[in-house]
Amino acid sequence: MPKLFAIGGATVDLVGCPYKPLKYQDSNPGQIKLSFGGVARNIAENASRTNTNVSLMALFGDDPFGQLCYHYCENLGMDLSYSKILENQRSATYLALLQKDGEMNCAIADMEILSKLGPNDFDYGISQMSSQDYCSIDTNLSVETLEALCSKIPAKIAMDPISSQKAVKAKSILKYLSVFKPNSMEAELVCGFEIKDEKDILSALDYLIAHGVKEPIITNGSNGVYMSNGNEKVHLYHEPVETTNTTGAGDAFLGVYLSYRLKGFDWIEACKWGLCASYLTVQTDDTVAKTLNEETLSNLKSKLSITLDVL
Numbered sequence: 001m002p003k004l005f006a007i008g009g010a011t012v013d014l015v016g017c018p019y020k021p022l023k024y025q026d027s028n029p030g031q032i033k034l035s036f037g038g039v040a041r042n043i044a045e046n047a048s049r050t051n052t053n054v055s056l057m058a059l060f061g062d063d064p065f066g067q068l069c070y071h072y073c074e075n076l077g078m079d080l081s082y083s084k085i086l087e088n089q090r091s092a093t094y095l096a097l098l099q100k101d102g103e104m105n106c107a108i109a110d111m112e113i114l115s116k117l118g119p120n121d122f123d124y125g126i127s128q129m130s131s132q133d134y135c136s137i138d139t140n141l142s143v144e145t146l147e148a149l150c151s152k153i154p155a156k157i158a159m160d161p162i163s164s165q166k167a168v169k170a171k172s173i174l175k176y177l178s179v180f181k182p183n184s185m186e187a188e189l190v191c192g193f194e195i196k197d198e199k200d201i202l203s204a205l206d207y208l209i210a211h212g213v214k215e216p217i218i219t220n221g222s223n224g225v226y227m228s229n230g231n232e233k234v235h236l237y238h239e240p241v242e243t244t245n246t247t248g249a250g251d252a253f254l255g256v257y258l259s260y261r262l263k264g265f266d267w268i269e270a271c272k273w274g275l276c277a278s279y280l281t282v283q284t285d286d287t288v289a290k291t292l293n294e295e296t297l298s299n300l301k302s303k304l305s306i307t308l309d310v311l
Contacts, residue, residue, distance in 0.1 A: 047259040054077075142169075187218050234311060241279055
């Protein structure tokens with residue numbers, strides 16, 4: 001049975017929100033929420049929740065945060081046998097302080113552990129992959145590590161570039177990617193030209209195909225997604241949705257898209273399932289929706305009107 005491998009970040013997220021307007025240089029009563037993140041880990045969790053066989057290949061510190069994150073992933077059914085726990089290392093941790101209205105005030109991202117990941121650290125896990133599998137990698141890794149990993153991964157490689165700042169890391173590895181899912185701003189930086197309208201998005205799809213990507217997917221916010229398989233270009237979108245939290249929507253889309261590709265669905269049908277996953281996720285406070293599973297997605301897909309335009 002084909003499976004999903006995910007290589008990259010697994011983080012512990014701590015977010016504090018005060019009950020009253022924030023007072024600087026003082027202790028503020030409020031709520032502190034602990035959750036687990038990291039793009040690779042989020043993609044792996046979304047796929048796990050849709051009954052996909054998943055191996056997460058990440059670095060965990062041997063601190064209490066690392067233990068919590070490790071056991072959380074393990075309890076979800078992820079295979080962690082190729083992950084590593086590093087002695088005397090802090091786990092990847094994201095600490096955010098919000099304003100009373102939920103807007104970001106400031107944050108500290110301690111991702112030093114990711115710099116410890118070398119190009120050969122997951123060779124055993126890579127040796128267990130086949131051409132029928134998918135492997136998701138993220139741009140939290142260095143360019144050198146990404147290039148080295150991509151050159152020896154036999155599985156179909158998928159990537160979410162994460163942010164406009166990190167998207168440029170994908171430039172040198174496009175030829176290795178089966179699935180590449182930037183948003184329009186990230187696509188601008190990778191392709192090297194401005195994207196203002198649908199015509200530009202279609203040009204970006206052509207650029208990515210020409211540079212080796214098999215299935216480029218460009219997300220365009222509330223306007224849905226644009227995709228190509230080299231022969232066709234399509235635009236899929238649905239009715240507007242009230243959002244509670246957009247963080248994690250892209251990870252939900254890609255995790256479920258890959259899950260349904262592994263189940264044998266074609267690229268367009270898998271995209272519809274991915275859109276349902278992101279639709280569900282943006283309506284929750286969680287980065288990964290706890291209600292996400294095959295049943296809830298199936299019920300949502302039967303009700304959600306998704307329009308397909310062949311371009």
